[in-house]
Structures are given as C-alpha cells and as structure tokens.
Amino acid sequence: MAKDTEDGVGTEPRGVSPEEQPLLRVDHVAKSFGPVKALIDGSVDLYRGESHALLGENGAGKSTLVKILAGVYQPDAGHVLLDGVPINLASPAAARDAGISIIYQEPTLFPDLSVAENIFMGRQPLRTGRRIDRGEMNSHSKDVFTRLGVPLNPSRLARGLSVADQQIVEIAKAISFNAQIIVMDEPTAALTEVEVSRLFDVMKNLREQGTAVMFISHRLGEVFEACQRVTVMRDGRFVNTSRIEDTDIDTIIRSMVGRDVSSMYAENTTVPGENVLEVEHLTREGVFTDVTFNVRAGEIVALAGLVGAGRTEVARGIFGIDKVDAGTVKVGGKKLAHGSPLAAMAAGIGFVPEDRRQQGLVMDMAIDRNMALASVGSLSHFGLIRKASERSLASEWAARLQLKFGRLSNNASTLSGGNQQKVVLGKWLARKPRLLIIDEPTRGIDIGTKAEVHRLLSELVAQGVAVLMISSELPEVLGMADRILVLHEGRLAAEFSRGEADEANIMRAATGQLKKSAA
Amino acid sequence: MTTVEDRELLKLPEAEPRNIEDRLRGLVRWEGGLVILFVASLFYGASTSPYFMSIQTFFFAGLNFGEIAIMALPMTFIIITGEIDLSVASMLGLSASILGYLFMHGWSIWAAMAICLVVGIVGGALNGFLITRLGLPSIAVTIGTLTLYRGIALIVLSTNTATGFPSWTTNLSLPIGGTHIAYDFAIFVVMAIIFGVVLHMTPFGRSLFAIGLQQETAFFSGVRVKRIKFLLYVLSGFICAFAGILYTFQQASSASDTGTGLELNVVAIALFGGVSIFGGRGTIFGVFLAVCIFGSLQASLTDANVSAQAQTIVTGVLLLISVLVPNARDGFSRVRSQVRRRRVRGAT
Amino acid sequence: MSIIDDEVATTLPSKPTGSPILSRVLRFRELAIVVAIALVFGATYLKNSQIASAANVQQLLSGPAIIILLAVGETLVIITRNVDLSVGSVLGLSAYLDGVLFEHNPHLAVPLALLAGLGVGLVCGMVNGVIVAYARVPSLVVTLGMLYIVRGVDAIVVNGHQIDPSSIPQSFVNFGSNNVLGIPILFIVAVVAVAIVGYAMRSFRAARDLYAIGSNPDAAVLAGIPVQRRIFSAFAISGALAGLGGALYLAQLATVSSVAGTGYELNVVAAVVVGGVAIFGGSGTVLGAALGALLLNTINGALDTANIAQFWHQAIAGAMLLAAIAFDRFVVLRTDRVLRVEGAQRDNG
Incomplete structure (x- = not known):
C-alpha cells in the first residue's frame, strides 16, 4: 500500500531539522x-x-x-x-x-451565496464608500483557482x-x-x-x-x-x-x-446457501442501470466502485428508500414492493446506512430507544410499547456488541463513533434479518472497533445471514467479501470472486477500463 | 454470547458522576416547574379574590379555555414532528360558519355537524398534501391556509350571525348535570388522556419523536414519515372542526370571524407546556399543566379586573420564560466556563 | 416555462456580477411578480377602466406602503433564518405613543414624529434582538411572546383611550394623504426604504453577513462573522421600521385604538414569502418582498374595482399565497437541477 519513495515522499520538506524553529x-x-x-x-x-x-x-x-x-x-x-x-x-x-x-471533512460553505463570496465572506474587497467590489472579488477568485489548477466559475452558487x-x-x-x-x-x-x-x-x-x-x-x-x-x-x-x-x-x-492488532480480517469459511436476495435489471433513470446480482445466505457480497458510481443508490433502491424505475428485487424468491422500507423490513432486510448521524441514529434519543426504533411494533402489546421488553432488548444487544456506554437512557450522541455504529447494527440485528445491507461499515470508526465490526460481520454470515456490503476502503472489500461486484457509472462493470480480486483489477473496473464482458 | 466480562462492562460506567446529574435533571424537569407555577397561580388567585377558589370560577375558566386547549393537543403532535399548523383557528371559524350556514338553511343539526367534520378532514388533508407531497414549508403553507380558510368562512357566512341552535346544544355551555364541570373541559381531559397514551406509550407516538429529532433516520427505520405527517394534519383539521362546533354551541351563535387570532394562543400553550419548537421534545402532561396555568391565571386576572388585552402580557411573559429558563442552565455554564478560563489565564 | 425563462435571459442584460443562473432566477422571480401585478391590473382594467383612474392608482400605491415598510424589516430577519412576529404589535404601540406625543405637542414637526415612532420601534426591536441573539432562544417563540407583551403594554397605556383626528396637526395628516408629482408621499417613503435597504443588502459586508448567517449558521460562526451582533441588528432594524410604520399609520388614519396593527404580522410574512424570500433564510431580496406586498394589495384593490364581493378577498389572497409558495418550490428544484447539470458538464468536459 505504501508506494515507497516514488511520488510524494521523495521531496524533502524544507527545514525539517531539529535546529530550525517550527512554524x-x-x-x-x-x-x-x-x-x-x-x-x-x-x-x-x-x-x-x-x-x-x-x-x-x-x-x-x-x-x-x-x-x-x-x-x-x-x-x-x-x-x-x-x-x-x-x-x-x-x-x-x-x-x-x-x-x-x-x-473540514464536511465543508462549511454558504449554499445560497456565490463561490467568490464564499471565499471572501466577511472581507470582500471594497471600493469607495466601503461598498463591495464584486468585479475585483470575482477576478481574485479566478486567480486563486488558476493557481490551484481547478477551473471553477467564481460567480456560480455554491449550492450543488x-x-x-x-x-x-x-x-x-x-x-x-x-x-x-x-x-x-x-x-x-x-x-x-x-x-x-x-x-x-x-x-x-x-x-x-x-x-x-x-x-x-x-x-x-x-x-x-x-x-x-x-x-x-x-x-x-x-x-x-x-x-x-x-x-x-x-x-x-x-x-x-496501543497493542497489536493481530489479524484485521478473518476468513469466511461458511459455505453459501440459498439465494436470499435476487436483484434483476434494477434501474433508476440517470442513477443506475440494469443492475442484476444475487446474494446467498452465509456470504458477504461487496459493492465496490468510485463514489458516485451508484453503490449507495442501488442499496437505497433495494431497501425502498428511493423509488426505482424498472427491475425487480426478490427476497427469498418473493417479489418486493418498490419504494417501501417497511416492505423491505418485513421481508427481512436490515439497512445500516452510510451517514450514521443523519440516517442511522436519532442522536438526541436514548440509546435503548434507538436500538428499539425498528422493532417497537413487535415490542408492543395491545398497541402499547412494553418498556421492559424494550429495555431488555437494548441491554441484550448492548452486551452482545460490547457497547461502551454510560446508561441506556443516555442519548446516542454521548457515544463515540464506533459505539454509535454498534447501536445502528444492534437496531437491525434485533430484528434478526436474513439480509443485512451495510453501507461503509467502518467509516469514521477507530481501528479497534473496526476489527470488532468486521468480526461481527463474519459471525453473522457464519449464522447464515446474507450480507451486502458497500465500502470505499479497498482493503476492507478485499479482506471481507466473498464476491466483489464493481459498479462503474451506474452499471455493473465486473464481478470477482475472493481469489481473483486485487486492488489493481478492482480499480480498473471501477474506472471503466474493464467492461463486464471482459471479466 | 454474553459473558461475565460483558456484564461487568455493562455495569462499570454506572458509577460515573454524570448519572447523578441525569437524575437531577429528571427531577427538575419542565413539568415540575409547571406544577409549582400552577400552585402559585392558584395562591395568587385566592389572594386577589375571595371568590376565586369557588367552583364557579373553575367552571368558567374551563369554559373559556376549552377549545383552545382541545386544539393544542393535535398542535402538540404536529410541533413534536417539527412542523406547525397556523390554520387551526381559521379552521375553527370555517367549521363554525358552515355549521351556522347549513343550520340556517334548514339542515338538521346532525347533518350539519357531519359536514363540518368532513370539511375539517378535507382542510387538514389540503395542508397535509401541500406539506408532505409538494414538500412546502409548513409555516408558509399554514399561513396561506389560515387566510384561505378564513376567507372561505367569510364567503359562506359573510357578515351574518347564525343563531337559534337547538336548546340541547346551547345547554353545553352549562355544567355537566350534577357537577360543576364544563363540557369543554371534560372533553379536553378525556382527549388529553387519549393523546397522552398515544404519544407516550405507542409506537406511533414514538415515531413522532423520532421524526422530530431526526426525520431521515426515522424514515430509514421504517417510519412512514410523510403518511404520519399527513395524518396529523388531517387529525388537526378534524379536531379543529370539532372545536368549532363546540365553540358555536357554547356561544349559541356563529360568525365568520369566530376564533380569529386564536392560532397563536394555541401555539403559545403548546410551547409553554414544554414542547420544543424544533420538534422532538414535549409531553401531553406539560401541555395539560400549561392549560391549567393559563386558565387559572386568566380567571384570577379577570377577577382582578385586568382587561383581556392587558392579560396578553402574561401570555407573552410565560412564553418567554418557557424558552429562557431551560436555556438559562446552558447560559450559566457558559458564563462559568468563561470565568474559569479567565482565571486560568490569569494564573499562568 | 422554458420559453419565458429564455426570453427573460435574453431581454435582461446579463450583469457581470452574480451567477448567470442565479441572477436569471432571482430576476425572474421579481419579474414574475411584476408580471403578475400587471396581469391583475390589466384584467381588472378590461372589466372596469376605473382602476386606472389617478385616485385609484394612488390608492393602490399608498395602501400597501406600511406593509412594504414592515416587509423590508421582516426580510432582513427572515434572511437570517429567524422570524419577527411582533411587528404588528410594535406598529400599534408606536402609532399610539406617537399620537400621545402629538396630544402633548400639537406643533411637533413631521420628521420628529417619524423619528419618535421609529425610536419606539427600535427599542422593541432591540429587546427582541437581545433575547434572540444573546440568550439564543428561537425567534418564533420570542417574538410571539413579544407580540403578546407589546400588545398588552399597548392596552395598558391606551386604557380605553383613543387618539382622534382632532389632536393630529394638519401637517402630519397632509403627510399621510398628500401626493408629490401625483405619487403618494407614503409610497415614496416606502420606496426610499426599499431602495436604501435593498442597495445596502447588495453592497455592504455586514448585510452580506445576514445572508451567510441564514444560509449556513455554523459556517457563519466559523467564518468569524459576528453572528449575534448581526442578528441583533436585523431585529433592531425590523423593529425600527415597524415603529416608523406606526407613525405612518397614524399619519394615514389619524386615529389609533389599542387594536391598531393587530394581525399585521402574518400579512407581512405572507408578503415576504410571496416576494420570494426563502422562509428558512439565506436568499431573497428586499425588492421582492416589497413587490410581494404590492401584489397582494393590488389583488385586493382589483377585486374591489371589479365589484367582487369583499368576502372573496381573503380566500383569494390565501390561494395566491399558496400558489406563490408552490411556485418558489418549483423554481428551487429547477435551479438545483440546472446547477447540478452544469457541474456534471464541467466534470465531463
């Protein structure tokens, strides 16, 4: 992974010597x-x-x-x-x-203002009368973009x-x-x-x-x-x-x-069983086209590809978050209604989304309520939630996932990123899913918890759960998946088994240098 | 799978000091303050007038406040999901106007009432449609329908006043037989219990909080966000139409301007009851207490010959208190940390 | 739709400032209101040419002057992702206190009376601003509270009294009813306010800060914008303009009771929204808001002239408001799509 001294490393930074004053x-x-x-x-x-x-x-x-x-x-x-x-x-x-x-990772721009004004907010160049000089502001911005070698239009809105x-x-x-x-x-x-x-x-x-x-x-x-x-x-x-x-x-x-991380990835030795998920010719206009694949019980299938290739969108289409235009999704041989997360859940799909804070958790809600959020229906008796069942469900999964928390009644926002991810996992595992779709399972999670999440996924497939994983981290894809599907511009570009895949050919497929027919 | 080690892990953090604070926070919750305030308002009332503590006073307080209180219940649901409905009072007026119009034109009172309720449902559905299907901001939409529904009320009844309703309806402004309880208030209490159970004990209620706190997560967890919001607006329309009927019976007359401006009172009660304007927080008990406090304060101020308009100061001050007090905690800790920082800086 | 859009793009000289798409849509937005006003006026004229009479036009201009003034202030507040519901009450209080001032000083000069009204409003606005900006509480709740408090204070101060026309000097009444070059003075005042604030909103840093705050409050803090001070100022200005509106109210009607200005707040918010100011902040112009107020008033005037019963006015105004919001939503969706496509084309090309 470390590319020795070829590109970046060779240039000796000026002044990295102990005598010189650090900036x-x-x-x-x-x-x-x-x-x-x-x-x-x-x-x-x-x-x-x-x-x-x-x-x-x-x-x-x-x-x-x-x-x-x-x-x-x-x-x-x-x-x-x-x-x-x-x-x-x-x-x-x-x-x-x-x-x-x-x-910042999430840039903090003003969507309603122009790019130039975003750059110069609060110190716009002025002309007489302390008025903003827009021409000056735009030409300054243009200069900077030229220096960076990026052609952006300074007067367009930052939105989009x-x-x-x-x-x-x-x-x-x-x-x-x-x-x-x-x-x-x-x-x-x-x-x-x-x-x-x-x-x-x-x-x-x-x-x-x-x-x-x-x-x-x-x-x-x-x-x-x-x-x-x-x-x-x-x-x-x-x-x-x-x-x-x-x-x-x-x-x-x-x-x-602070310790050795012995082995990051465990080999999945489970023999795949029946088809759990069959996706046929799934299409959403302008987003993904004619996507067909299957996931069997006891295997991890990874969807790889560049950001924007449509990986997350395919997952959302399967789970019914977005409506699809054509194609079918079958779970256990039964066709799934389009555009209904409830139907997907009833068929036994769980979905751990990529954005934990916005889509996975209710940050200002208690941990136990978050865990029970997808199961409250089944925890109810005559339409009333049984709080004892809710709490026992939460504490059971907190223990199983080795969640580190203060109290179950604390808000999810009090947890670290890795533990938050465990709560989202717990929320879906509590429903005993047949298929778990997990989008960027370890984004923003520390290395220790990362390994735990990976181990957990391996345990799940050993129990016969089917896992569809989306990840931007190639080592994770290569280490975890039994099969790897590569998307390029909304189409399946290649499929690799664990043995065939390496970083080079996945990247080739993801960048469109490999068509599916060639694979 | 659960091992001894895991269990210990579960217990370990329980000793953290944060939990004590948590428990304290539970005790000094907003509702606690409201109870104290309610008692205080009763004492105040008793001190201003010897008649205040009489059952009559409470009867009239309940009577005057019943419709606002009833409309505050669906409003609470809606605000908890992070939306708002400013068209409630116009819907009340529209319902009252239609009731009066139909009754004057020879309809039976029952048929007229049924039409009113249907109109409420339709009006609520229009709000819900514009907000959930077209994705328009609820505050703007309901300002629009506030004007629209009031306008339709004007078209229906113009400047006429409808009277002459059957005597059994106007008897609703009397106490319930053998007691001193106003019908309005009794209906409110029964509804509050139902709303409270739904909000705090059912999956539906739970999903309202989830929507208000993190709408997308709720949707990703199988909550039908749009449908629920739509239903809430329909519910609101229905209940406001119902409140319009009650109001008409209680006043024994209806006009197109019935209830003008009440929308902000309804919002004020919900907010004073501890419902967060940002959604995701609030209890029916809090709203119930808010109704009691407003009611008793209104009664005692009226006893003390304070004009209805001047009484609005109390509404305003209570509203400000309801947002300032919970924020004061954060404010204090901000100031404290600043002072501490200055001290640290001074020391070094 | 696209045909109109293209026409607008070609007929308007594309200014060097601002994104072509941005200015096209924004200008389109304001132009759309102008077109709507013209259509309403034209349709009414065909039915009853009376509407074009000088007196009627003057009525159409002076009628909304106060709402325009309030809408200008409200726009500043809404752009920062806040709202000021207290404007109606502030207007009522300032109108009454101004009247009291005249009762005690019958020969007060007109500018001083205007300043006094503005001052009363400024104080109210500053109270709003302090609470919203520095105690960090939601403005909807604060200004709703202030709506009640100011109205209550008004009621106590008024105490059943009423300012009647006899105590208002003729000079002030003239100010409220006379025309200059055939244009009502009140309307000129409103136009001047729109021009000043509108120009400032384009050209001064502090004003651009307001857009930044409403567009992304967190980023505004990070950009070092004095967020609290700016929000405070927006509320103070809104209050001041509402106060000035109170003085104009007195000049226009010469009589004030304790209910003056009741319910104005929602009319003002409606005008602002019709004028294309995003209810969640960050975009919109003062000119748009003013045109929104003018449009709503023109519709009412037109209905009057067309002999449509008064009862229909409100329902039609409500329907108009809903149409305006839906239209905005459509425009936003469209802009977003255009911007995304533009980005994609650059990436590919």
Missing part, C-alpha cells in the same frame, strides 16, 4: 468538557513546506486539537506557538488572522457543488487568506480516487510554496502517499512523531491502538 508548535495543550477529558496532552510541531499527518483513533483528541487551532475551543492548559511566540486563538477570526485555515469542489473552494479561501498553515480534517473521506489525487496535487503545490499542511485521515495508505512526517495520538495524548520513511503501517497502527 507552529502545539505545546502540551489540554481541554476538558465537564468531566470528559477530550485532550490531555496534545503536542505537535509543524514546519514550513511539510505535509504532516496527525493520526489517532476516534476519541484520540485530534478533532479537539483541530478545533483549538481553529479558535473554536480555548485550551484549559498549554500553549500554541507561532514562530516561537505564544499566541491566543480566542476566536475563529483570531486563528484566521494568525494564518491558520481549517478544511460536489464535496470535492467544495473542499477546493475552502482551500481557495485559505490561500486567499495567505494561510501559512492549512489543517485538513479527513478531507478524503468522501472523495473519489480521481478527486483524491487532484487534492494531493493541490497539497503538493501548497507545500512547494512554503505552506505547512496538517493532514488528518483514517486511510493510512494516503498518509504514506502524501505526507513527510506523522504524529500519532492516543487517548488524548501525544504518542510519537516520526519521519514517514522511518516507519511503516504496522508500527503506526500499533502506536495508535
């Missing part, structure tokens, strides 16, 4: 929220012209550190030093003035931009500020491969102009591709910093988790 030093910074210590000892040095990866499991304190740099949170202890001088990042504006820009383009707008904003430090918080999570490589080009560009980039990602492969140094955090503390050529993925994982 930014985060020095033993701490932050608590009530009794929760989010950050105990955050430390990291950032030099001009380097891309520096900040790694750690969810809950390691990265986001808190980022928010401190953004001026959103104030540290309880410790200092942030710019060129050796302590600075007070009292507000987002102060951070901006200090030359620090943050690119792809996530990748939104990030480019954010980076343009940072550049227009003359930001010296750009912090990217999981920028690649929602990008396609093409977009990721475009982003890395932009990063390289920035680096060569002397900007320091802090890069946060859960995809370790990317870190080796794009960064020169890496700092690992664990449980709110700094663990170590190393040059990328002095370390490897296993070492980094060990320091992130």
Whole structure:
C-alpha cells in the first residue's frame, strides 16, 4: 500500500531539522468538557513546506486539537506557538488572522451565496464608500483557482457543488487568506480516487510554496502517499512523531491502538446457501442501470466502485428508500414492493446506512430507544410499547456488541463513533434479518472497533445471514467479501470472486477500463 | 454470547458522576416547574379574590379555555414532528360558519355537524398534501391556509350571525348535570388522556419523536414519515372542526370571524407546556399543566379586573420564560466556563 | 416555462456580477411578480377602466406602503433564518405613543414624529434582538411572546383611550394623504426604504453577513462573522421600521385604538414569502418582498374595482399565497437541477 519513495515522499520538506524553529508548535495543550477529558496532552510541531499527518483513533483528541487551532475551543492548559511566540486563538477570526485555515471533512460553505463570496465572506474587497467590489472579488477568485489548477466559475452558487469542489473552494479561501498553515480534517473521506489525487496535487503545490499542511485521515495508505512526517495520538495524548520513511503501517497502527492488532480480517469459511436476495435489471433513470446480482445466505457480497458510481443508490433502491424505475428485487424468491422500507423490513432486510448521524441514529434519543426504533411494533402489546421488553432488548444487544456506554437512557450522541455504529447494527440485528445491507461499515470508526465490526460481520454470515456490503476502503472489500461486484457509472462493470480480486483489477473496473464482458 | 466480562462492562460506567446529574435533571424537569407555577397561580388567585377558589370560577375558566386547549393537543403532535399548523383557528371559524350556514338553511343539526367534520378532514388533508407531497414549508403553507380558510368562512357566512341552535346544544355551555364541570373541559381531559397514551406509550407516538429529532433516520427505520405527517394534519383539521362546533354551541351563535387570532394562543400553550419548537421534545402532561396555568391565571386576572388585552402580557411573559429558563442552565455554564478560563489565564 | 425563462435571459442584460443562473432566477422571480401585478391590473382594467383612474392608482400605491415598510424589516430577519412576529404589535404601540406625543405637542414637526415612532420601534426591536441573539432562544417563540407583551403594554397605556383626528396637526395628516408629482408621499417613503435597504443588502459586508448567517449558521460562526451582533441588528432594524410604520399609520388614519396593527404580522410574512424570500433564510431580496406586498394589495384593490364581493378577498389572497409558495418550490428544484447539470458538464468536459 505504501508506494515507497516514488511520488510524494521523495521531496524533502524544507527545514525539517531539529535546529530550525517550527512554524507552529502545539505545546502540551489540554481541554476538558465537564468531566470528559477530550485532550490531555496534545503536542505537535509543524514546519514550513511539510505535509504532516496527525493520526489517532476516534476519541484520540485530534478533532479537539483541530478545533483549538481553529479558535473554536480555548485550551484549559498549554500553549500554541507561532514562530516561537505564544499566541491566543480566542476566536475563529483570531486563528484566521494568525494564518491558520481549517478544511473540514464536511465543508462549511454558504449554499445560497456565490463561490467568490464564499471565499471572501466577511472581507470582500471594497471600493469607495466601503461598498463591495464584486468585479475585483470575482477576478481574485479566478486567480486563486488558476493557481490551484481547478477551473471553477467564481460567480456560480455554491449550492450543488460536489464535496470535492467544495473542499477546493475552502482551500481557495485559505490561500486567499495567505494561510501559512492549512489543517485538513479527513478531507478524503468522501472523495473519489480521481478527486483524491487532484487534492494531493493541490497539497503538493501548497507545500512547494512554503505552506505547512496538517493532514488528518483514517486511510493510512494516503498518509504514506502524501505526507513527510506523522504524529500519532492516543487517548488524548501525544504518542510519537516520526519521519514517514522511518516507519511503516504496522508500527503506526500499533502506536495508535496501543497493542497489536493481530489479524484485521478473518476468513469466511461458511459455505453459501440459498439465494436470499435476487436483484434483476434494477434501474433508476440517470442513477443506475440494469443492475442484476444475487446474494446467498452465509456470504458477504461487496459493492465496490468510485463514489458516485451508484453503490449507495442501488442499496437505497433495494431497501425502498428511493423509488426505482424498472427491475425487480426478490427476497427469498418473493417479489418486493418498490419504494417501501417497511416492505423491505418485513421481508427481512436490515439497512445500516452510510451517514450514521443523519440516517442511522436519532442522536438526541436514548440509546435503548434507538436500538428499539425498528422493532417497537413487535415490542408492543395491545398497541402499547412494553418498556421492559424494550429495555431488555437494548441491554441484550448492548452486551452482545460490547457497547461502551454510560446508561441506556443516555442519548446516542454521548457515544463515540464506533459505539454509535454498534447501536445502528444492534437496531437491525434485533430484528434478526436474513439480509443485512451495510453501507461503509467502518467509516469514521477507530481501528479497534473496526476489527470488532468486521468480526461481527463474519459471525453473522457464519449464522447464515446474507450480507451486502458497500465500502470505499479497498482493503476492507478485499479482506471481507466473498464476491466483489464493481459498479462503474451506474452499471455493473465486473464481478470477482475472493481469489481473483486485487486492488489493481478492482480499480480498473471501477474506472471503466474493464467492461463486464471482459471479466 | 454474553459473558461475565460483558456484564461487568455493562455495569462499570454506572458509577460515573454524570448519572447523578441525569437524575437531577429528571427531577427538575419542565413539568415540575409547571406544577409549582400552577400552585402559585392558584395562591395568587385566592389572594386577589375571595371568590376565586369557588367552583364557579373553575367552571368558567374551563369554559373559556376549552377549545383552545382541545386544539393544542393535535398542535402538540404536529410541533413534536417539527412542523406547525397556523390554520387551526381559521379552521375553527370555517367549521363554525358552515355549521351556522347549513343550520340556517334548514339542515338538521346532525347533518350539519357531519359536514363540518368532513370539511375539517378535507382542510387538514389540503395542508397535509401541500406539506408532505409538494414538500412546502409548513409555516408558509399554514399561513396561506389560515387566510384561505378564513376567507372561505367569510364567503359562506359573510357578515351574518347564525343563531337559534337547538336548546340541547346551547345547554353545553352549562355544567355537566350534577357537577360543576364544563363540557369543554371534560372533553379536553378525556382527549388529553387519549393523546397522552398515544404519544407516550405507542409506537406511533414514538415515531413522532423520532421524526422530530431526526426525520431521515426515522424514515430509514421504517417510519412512514410523510403518511404520519399527513395524518396529523388531517387529525388537526378534524379536531379543529370539532372545536368549532363546540365553540358555536357554547356561544349559541356563529360568525365568520369566530376564533380569529386564536392560532397563536394555541401555539403559545403548546410551547409553554414544554414542547420544543424544533420538534422532538414535549409531553401531553406539560401541555395539560400549561392549560391549567393559563386558565387559572386568566380567571384570577379577570377577577382582578385586568382587561383581556392587558392579560396578553402574561401570555407573552410565560412564553418567554418557557424558552429562557431551560436555556438559562446552558447560559450559566457558559458564563462559568468563561470565568474559569479567565482565571486560568490569569494564573499562568 | 422554458420559453419565458429564455426570453427573460435574453431581454435582461446579463450583469457581470452574480451567477448567470442565479441572477436569471432571482430576476425572474421579481419579474414574475411584476408580471403578475400587471396581469391583475390589466384584467381588472378590461372589466372596469376605473382602476386606472389617478385616485385609484394612488390608492393602490399608498395602501400597501406600511406593509412594504414592515416587509423590508421582516426580510432582513427572515434572511437570517429567524422570524419577527411582533411587528404588528410594535406598529400599534408606536402609532399610539406617537399620537400621545402629538396630544402633548400639537406643533411637533413631521420628521420628529417619524423619528419618535421609529425610536419606539427600535427599542422593541432591540429587546427582541437581545433575547434572540444573546440568550439564543428561537425567534418564533420570542417574538410571539413579544407580540403578546407589546400588545398588552399597548392596552395598558391606551386604557380605553383613543387618539382622534382632532389632536393630529394638519401637517402630519397632509403627510399621510398628500401626493408629490401625483405619487403618494407614503409610497415614496416606502420606496426610499426599499431602495436604501435593498442597495445596502447588495453592497455592504455586514448585510452580506445576514445572508451567510441564514444560509449556513455554523459556517457563519466559523467564518468569524459576528453572528449575534448581526442578528441583533436585523431585529433592531425590523423593529425600527415597524415603529416608523406606526407613525405612518397614524399619519394615514389619524386615529389609533389599542387594536391598531393587530394581525399585521402574518400579512407581512405572507408578503415576504410571496416576494420570494426563502422562509428558512439565506436568499431573497428586499425588492421582492416589497413587490410581494404590492401584489397582494393590488389583488385586493382589483377585486374591489371589479365589484367582487369583499368576502372573496381573503380566500383569494390565501390561494395566491399558496400558489406563490408552490411556485418558489418549483423554481428551487429547477435551479438545483440546472446547477447540478452544469457541474456534471464541467466534470465531463
């Protein structure tokens, strides 16, 4: 996965030497929220012209550190030093003035305003009478986009931009500020491969102009591709910093988790049984076309492909979230009514969606109620919910999934990302599904919980459940799936069995260089 | 699959300090405050007038407030799902007007009532259709139908006033035989119990909260969001039409402007009862207490010869309290953390 | 649909500022109201040419002046993803207090009376603003509360009294009823307010902040926008304009009781929504809102002239409002689709 010293790694960052003053030093910074210590000892040095990866499991304190740099949170202890001088990042504006820009995973644009105005919000160029000079603003924006090598129209609305383009707008904003430090918080999570490589080009560009980039990602492969140094955090503390050529993925994982993760993936030895799901010629105009496949009991089938290839949409079509235009979905040989999640559920399908916070959980609802949300009907007696059954269902699944929580009556928002995912899983497993559709099972989940989720999926198929998995992480697809279906622009481009598949041929199929007939 | 270790894992965090806070929060819930306020309002009433604590007072309070209280119940459901219905009072007026018109034109009272209820259902369905099928914002839609329904009421009854309803109907403004309870209030109490059970104890009620908190998750979990919202507007229309009938009987007359402006009172009661305007939070018990408080305050202020218009100050202040007090907690902790931070900074 | 759209695009010079699609749709939106006003006027004219008489046109312009003023302020508030339901009550209070002022100072100059009304409104608006912005409570609830409180205060202050025309100086009454070059002064005041605020909303940073706040409140905080101060200002301005509206109300009617302005709030919100301001904030223009108010009033006037019974007015206004909302929804869906297609074409090309 680490591509040695071919592309990114070769360029020696200017000034990465112990004598030189770091551009930014985060020095033993701490932050608590009530009794929760989010950050105990955050430390990291950032030099001009380097891309520096900040790694750690969810809950390691990265986001808190980022928010401190953004001026959103104030540290309880410790200092942030710019060129050796302590600075007070009292507000987002102060951070901006200090030359620090943050690119969030979900870009925070104003959809109703133009791209140029998004870039210059709050500091639009002025002409006489302190009036906004729109011409100047648009031409400035155009200049920045030219520098980045991305042709975006500055006067179009931000509404409707792809996530990748939104990030480019954010980076343009940072550049227009003359930001010296750009912090990217999981920028690649929602990008396609093409977009990721475009982003890395932009990063390289920035680096060569002397900007320091802090890069946060859960995809370790990317870190080796794009960064020169890496700092690992664990449980709110700094663990170590190393040059990328002095370390490897296993070492980094060990320091992130604090222990050895013996084997990430378990082999599925279950012999597939009957067809559980049969999808025939499923079509939704302009989204996916003529998709046909099946999933048998006791096997994991992965839907791979680039973001935007229609993977999630196919899953949504099967589960009845969206209406499809043509084709049939059969579960256990019986045709399913279109466009009805209830019908899909009644047929024994469970659906763990990709967006946990918006689609998987009711964040401000108690954990037990979340777990029971899809089963309240069957927990009722004469139309009234039996609260005791509800609670016992929740505590049973909390125990089975080794959920780490305060009380079952706490809101789901109090849980870490991995534990939230377990609640969503519990919600569907409580219904004893025949088929589990799981979209990005481990996105934004720390490595420890990731392995647990994978083990759980393996156990499920061993019990004869059929699993349809969608994942953007190729190692996960290769490690978990018995069969891999690759979508390209809404059509099935290839199907591989576990033995045939490797990263190269999946990517070829996903980028349209391989047609299904050839497979 | 559950091992001893797992069980320990389950128990472990129970010692966390957060739980004590949780329990405390449960005790000082909004409803608790409302109960205290209700008692306080009774004391206030008793202190202003020796007659306040008489059964008569309560009868009239119940009578004056019955329709608003009844309309607040479906409103509570709707606000919990994160929507709003501002057309309720117009629907009440429309129902009253149609009742009066049909009765004056020789219809039997029963047939006229049936038509009113059907009109309520149709009106609610129009709201529901525009909101759930066309995806329009409910606040804008129901401002539109507020005007529309009132307009239709004007067309139906113009400036006439319908009177002469059968005596059994107008007797509804008297207490229930042998008691001192107003019919309106009794009907409200029975309905509140039903609404409370539905909201807090059934899967349907649970799904309302899920919709209000996270609509998409609810849909992904098999809740038929659009259908439920549609049904709620139909329910609201139906009950407001029913309230219109009651109102007419109680007043023994109906006019096209019956109940003008009551929509904001209804919303005010629901919000004061602790229903969050953002959806996902609220109880029928809270709304019930809010009705009691408004009722008793109105009664005591009327006793004290405060004009009806000046009484609106109380409505306004209570509304502000209902949003400011729950927020004060967060406000205090914000200020506290700022002070602490300043101290930390001062120390270093 | 697309034919009209294209025509608009070609007849209007495409300005260098703003996205072509954005401006096309927005201009289209405002143009659509102008067209609607013209249609209503034209249809009525065919039935009864009386509507084009000078007196009638003046009536059509001065009638909605106050609502236009209130709609301008309401637009600022709604753009920030808030709402101000207290405008009707504030108008009533300010109109009455202005009248009391005249009772005590019969020779008060007109500008001072206007300023006094504006001041009363400003205070109310600032109270709204402080509570919404700094105590961070939903504006719908706060301004609903203020609607009641201000109305109650009004009732207590008025205490059964009524301002009657004899106590209002002739100069002020003239201000409320006279015309300049055939145009009612009240309408000129409203137009001036629309022009000033409308220009400011395009050209000043603080005003653009309002759009940013309504478009994405979290991003606004991150962008370093003083969100609380801006929301406070929006409410203060809305209050001030409602107060000014109160003074105009007094000038127009010369009589004020404690129910003045009751129910205006929903009319104002209706005008703003008809004018194409998104009820959930972030987009819309002051000009649109003003045209929305003008349209609703023109419809009423037209119905009068066409001898359609008064009883129909409200029902038709309600139906119009629903049509406007549905139309907006259609436009938004269409814009979204166009923007997505535009993005896809660039990606492919």
